[in-house]
Amino acid sequence: MNAKDQMEKLIAELNNYNYHYYTLDEPLISDKEYDAMYDRLISLEQESGIVLPDSPTQRVGGEILKGFAPHRHLAPLWSLDKAQNIEQLRTWHERVVRLIDDYNAKNPSNPLPKPGYALELKFDGLTLNLTYTDGKLVQASTRGNGAVGEGILAQVKTIRSVPLDIPFTDGTIEVQGEGIMNLSVLEKYNQTAAVPLKNARNAAAGALRNLNPKVTAERRLTAYFYNVGYSDGVSFQDHKDMMDFLRENRFKVNPYIFYFQSFDDVMEQLADIEAKRASLDYLIDGAVMKLTDMRTREILGYTDKFPRWAVAYKFEAEETTTVLESVVWNVGRTGKVTPLARVEPVELAGVTVQNCTLNNVGDIERKNLKYALGTRVFIRRSNDVIPEILGKVTEENDGEEIQYPEQCPSCGFPLEQRGAHLFCNNKSGCKPQIIARISHFASRDAMDIETFSDKTAIQLHEELGVKEPADLYTLEFDSLVKLERFGEKKAQNLLDALEASKGRDLAAFLYALGIPNTGKSTTKMLADHYRDLSRIMEADAEELVELPDVGGIVAESIAGYFADPFNQASIERMLSLGVQAKAPEAPAVISSDSFFSGKTVVLTGTLHLLTRDEATEKLEALGAKVTGSVSKKTDLLIAGEKAGSKLAKAKQLGISVLEDEEEFVRLLNEG
Template sequence: MDRSNAESRVKELQELLSRYNYEYHVLDKPSVPDVEYDKLLHELKQLEEEYPEFLTPDSPTQRIGGSVLEQFSKVNHKTPMLSLGNAFNEQDLRDFDKRVRKAVGDKISYICELKIDGLAVSLRYEKGLFVQGATRGDGSVGEDITANLKTIRSIPLRLNKPFSLEVRGEAFMPRSSFLQLNKEKEEREELPFANPRNAAAGSLRQLDPRIASSRNLDLFLYGIGELGETGAETQSGGLDLLSELGFKTNKERRKCESIEEVLQYVEEWTEKRAELEYDIDGIVIKVDSLSQQEELGTTVKSPRWAIAFKFPAEEVVTVIRDIELSVGRTGVVTPTALLEPVLVAGTTVQRASLHNEDLIREKDIRIGDHVVVKKAGDIIPEVVRAITERRTGEEKEFSMPTHCPACESELERLEGEVALRCINPKCPAQIQEGLIHFVSRNAMNIDGLGEKVVAQLYRESLIEDVADIYRLTMEDLIGLERMGDKSACNLLKAIEASKKNSLEKLLFGLGIRHVGAKAAKTIAQQFETIEALMEASEENLLQINEIGDKMASSIVTYFSHEEVQELIAELKEAGVNLTYTGPKLQRAERMDSALSGKTVVLTGKLVQLTRNEAKEKIEMLGGNVTGSVSKKTDVLVAGEDAGSKLSKAQDLGITIWDENQLLEEINVQEV
């Protein structure tokens, strides 16, 4: 075959195989037998090997799996992948409906979708070509798993239209694939996966894409992260568009015009879920209108326009063998039930938190009791109740101690709290838990410094606070159990690398009460340096939309302590970065921006900036962008086709800018 004919045949085979793949894996309507597909794929491989100049990134041959990776690189999500708030009963859903209607009125439609029990991922396309796929991670930063996602045949490598957009979906393992995989693992005398969700997540986090390719994973798309050129106005319309572009969406979704219809859908699938070929753990209910979604906005953690109804958890019976106590990093003493091992929702459970003494008394739980156990939200083991009719008289009542099990200090119950707390700042259990939190993935992310290593270092008096981590030497580490030269060298490199982390990682790592990872990032973006935050008053903090009274008070109290101020000085001396280094404007240090300290709402279509770019630049000018108009709103930036938010802002007398006014302010402040 000459070069011209080869090029023509390669294009023909690529188009043909892509169509056959779409028919089989998305439409579930194969038009040719497997043997024919395999024959054509083999022909295409041979031609691409002979004429590599005709190989394209979206060729069906590129799904097979590339070279083994050394590690996954990080991916910043331009639009955060937020988690959903949960509903566990009918009243929770009715309360959600009331909140929505109170905010945007009674003209509401919902879209109900099956909640696939898998791994959330994002897919990015440029001019129709699949260029990057990532895990959700912590919602802001995920891991690049493009090579593994390419092996999922229901993911198009090229769209039907040359759109540039980012979409979100749930990767999962069908039940039949899960059973086959575990059968093969048992035949090789390997430990089987506990459930399809773990199997899917484990497959997509393999450094060798060929392993993911062999696992027969699938994926349903559930949303668009960045609307781009789609022009979608509703969630249901967006899903229809995704189907038109060649994506696989779940056909069981339903548009509901009332909360009664939502409840009917939930009841129907609570009963029918066992009939599916894949696992679901609930129903996701979303406001269908994207403009109403925007008006409702989000909290730090989750959107106000969506909620996940969680199916009733599976309940099993086991025995409490003992109750042990643990001291957390904030001093709370928590009783934990040690259980006779039992399988619950696909995993073996041996421990369950009993939370506090009041709960133990309320449920009359005793050591030796037969108890009903479930997983709250299908995740956290929980003791539901004791089966008192099975008691033999040998069961023992449990009483909380009066003194800390770690340091013997007298325990206290703070006003308004049910938990007993050790308030000794030198308590070894609290210090150790605080150190473990500081080095954890969502905090300073020091690879190699796990719980056991931290425990050894603390036991050997090599670290007593987080600043000590940055004073560790090779000599300190090589004396530890199972710590060779290479491991010690790698750990020191990881510690050194952590010094460059952006401020939000440090803030979260410090373990300030009520400050989670999302809030830490918001605070870091607003104040930019730890010195500015340490000088902030409660009033300054409360100007930030996501910060409430408790968090503001906690932050001010934390930084008022002399020992904390000394710790920050030690970290600075050790070379730890104390500044926010995320995307920001290169601007003068003067704070004379008209948006500094202002609450800003964006509405309508912006022409020169994307919505995310505008939000980012406003925040770097000291402004705070929220999703809905209220009396607290200072400025509304109105783009083309602005709707109800513009009308509401006019009624409230709020300052209104167009996009050009926003750009003028940005340009003045940029250097």
């Protein structure tokens, strides 16, 4: 296939993707895949010297939707040139420096200043262009093709962060920004939505381009503003001056704006932004670098499509599309049967993805995935966790059906559906449940039985008939030494570790039981509050829900667990075999006037200078109350590396955040 034929094929595909992405808000492929095809087309055009008239490289935007009144922008809305890596960013910078040096050589009496840089986040939403005349919002529009957009004033008025009037009343201005949906808002919306939204970008674009403003309002969008594209009656000396003007006029300006005189400092900040990307409560797909001086911008000017004084740096994609090949069903320690998707291998965020989470039957139904086998789906990966499937690329039921199991895939026991989940109730006869329950019981954060592993659990179950944690305390030396890979030393070490575990405290024992919907912080809170196992076992849901960080679901889980005769018998048996489940000692408060005294504190992310347990112990000794979830009652969040949703929620609620671990340790030591 010659170059022209390749270009015609690429142009047809790209224009089709553009139509679905910009006009119908139905993307068929990921941005990463699109960018690769677009870059290939540019290379072919440069190599051949041929540019076909319908090439997407020759235009800025998309088509106007019928049903919206067209709006001609007072000044063009430019696209940005893209840098896919640091080398391309340096190439852009070298070109800027060369253009400035060339101008100064020709105009020595009035030279341009040395380049200064503004670095901003590149939001993944829908571009907005707002028109204000004499202080009043008179029009709002999409980017459209850069010259003409779609009038969406009624829709934009539903965004509460958009001012309807501003203090500046001396003429007409056009302000550009990005309409977005916060990830926390999207998550809450999808919990009750009849049709869940696939991702925050599509949610924002679809809401702003919906002919019914009520739909827009329901999605609770927000917007950040970053440019004044047209103005009469006001001018700016530099970018900071413009941002101050926007803030003074009640526009929402994102706090992540950085100013530098050194290009190398920009590179360092870029790495920091990318590292913190997953902790943000909104989608970004890169950062934008701009020269700060307005006179320099004016003189450097524009190419046919891009300003020469700005560039977008694209991060590694967190979303892409791939083919859903099959679904397997796995049984967990609580009996929950969970679907796991096998997908066509695809590169995403630096790793090869082959498995994706599907959560439960309800998740499959809500995301229109019931008939999705063999079709293309959107996947997203963040925070180094297993990627999740967001939904099908198309809305049609054009794939093979995902069959829900009626019997347990491991033991064949009939499954029960409770809410959105399937459960196997064969607790004493389902091998994956038994193995997982025993392994969890023996784990480090639970009973901490040294030398124990999943392989040990499997071997003890298969060869010695261990079916529940209580059985571990009946093991005998003569039986263990007969096992394969068990010598006298290993057998005795295991028996010694089991004996030592009998003295673990109440919080560790409660966590080891594996009560559904509870983690370490909840079981520790229960131990600290009741200080007696029998009192916890007798507590009902109404009593439990009054405790800190215990909602209705968790309260029902705890009460239901201890009401189960199977669990009661297992606990009584362990106690009769010497397990003590010691009540915790009341923490000795070292200081009542420390920085942390009286504060409700939440820990999140990875700490490197001390463990989470050590941090909790020190905080409580200094008079703090450590809880597991962020709420309006939280006074302080300690955020370690790769902090995620808790950090985003804390910032949303305006809670104080301490992200410097060395400062955290200093404050602990001072106390």
